[in-house]
Amino acid sequence: MSPYTIKHLEGISAIAFRSPLILSAAGLLLVASFIRFLLSRPKKLDLPIVEVPGSSDQREALLQGTAQYPDSPFIIKSEWPIVILPVSVINEVKSLPESKVSFTLETKQLLAYEHTGVGDDAHEVLRAIKIDLTRNLASTLDDMQEEIKVYGKVARLVALLSGRVFVGRLLSRDEEWIEATVSFSLYVMRAVHAIKAYPSCVRSIVAPFLPELRKLNEFRARAAELLRPILEQQLAKEKNEKIRRDDVAGGQGIMISWMLKHTPEHQRASALVLVKNQMSLSFASIDTTASAIVAAIYDLATYPEYIQPLKDEIQQVMDEDGCDIDADGIMRFKKAIIPKLWKLDSFMKECQRHTPSLISTANRITTSAITLSTGHTLPKGTRFGFPAWAIHRSPNTPVFNPAKNPSSKLVTEFDGLRFYNYRKIPGNENKQQFVTASPESLNFGQGTHACPGRFFATSN
Incomplete structure (x- = not known):
């Protein structure tokens, strides 16, 4: 038990023992909470558990599990275990209703909503x-x-x-x-x-x-x-x-x-x-x-070598499209300029790939049992997600495949123009943008609950 927890438990105990009424109420609440905890525990799953001995870095476990079980679910062992699903089933679950899988329940549990109100x-x-x-x-x-x-x-x-x-x-x-x-x-x-x-x-x-x-x-x-x-x-x-x-x-x-x-x-x-x-x-x-x-x-x-190319692109697009000048003589971007900044968009997306908010995304909790095309059944109360960290490094994802994006660097290296070069290939112009939410681009989630504010965030 951490010193933080011990400190607060001692403080709570001191308050409780001053009043028998508080102590009795706390005891009843503890019993009720324990019963609720037992009743709400999800069923055990007959799925392989992936963990890297001697490492607490779940990114390694995601890469190992995805390589070992590319077409079937596996469990990442952590404080709050999660079932990682293969990307092949993402279209089956991405738009399921809350009566089947719940993004809201996942978020509430993640942010301890009952106590934080968030x-x-x-x-x-x-x-x-x-x-x-x-x-x-x-x-x-x-x-x-x-x-x-x-x-x-x-x-x-x-x-x-x-x-x-x-x-x-x-x-x-x-x-x-x-x-x-x-x-x-x-x-x-x-x-x-x-x-x-x-x-x-x-x-x-x-x-x-x-x-x-x-x-x-x-x-x-x-x-x-x-x-x-x-x-x-x-x-x-x-x-x-x-x-x-x-x-x-x-x-x-x-x-x-x-x-x-x-x-x-x-x-x-x-x-x-x-x-x-x-x-x-x-x-x-x-x-x-x-x-x-x-x-x-x-x-x-x-990587300061990217500064000048990004500045040049911004200047070029502004020269071509012009800009608005306000009453104070200050230049202001037009909305039409933003989609034309391909290099800046690519750089931001590569930054996000190397420093994502989450390494598994499109996370949900099942609110009723669901059966996948793989033959596996996830019972009610199962937390699941998709291995974004692994997908954004996999040769099965075209943008990271040297044969399909020959101008890009190794997937382990930082390449600020990786997505820019991929979009220059005919047929890819509208793929792999910063705001893209697809089975190959999972940073903003997927399906019904893909981040609705990603367009505003990009404008920021």
């Missing part, structure tokens, strides 16, 4: 991203193009950029809002690790005493206070101007309007509901985008 399926957020944000990317570009100082933290930069669209210029520049959203994003994973240091059967007991979880609630409450005036202003505007929900146009902070458009009527006036969705949105945006930017900065510093 990870639920916020339908209004997803609809606002898929329907409104993606469709209105062109109108958001100007809001994100501004020369600003990076305060030493890329997360702050991302919060400033995305916040302009999410909550508008004024609030996105408010130091308290920046502090709340950036700190919330940082503390989510701290809270997850803190609560997961304890067995699941006692988490409900220890959760209220964990400082990381208390911090999350503090940041969420402060954000609600800051967001409430904007919510009230927006609701009053809709009422006074009689704006129909489908008539909301683009603009700064328009994400609030888009989310309200998809929010049930009885929840529209709740600042807590809105801030819960906003904080989840900020966490997803800040965490993933900041990670991608940091990886790109490190890789540019490591």
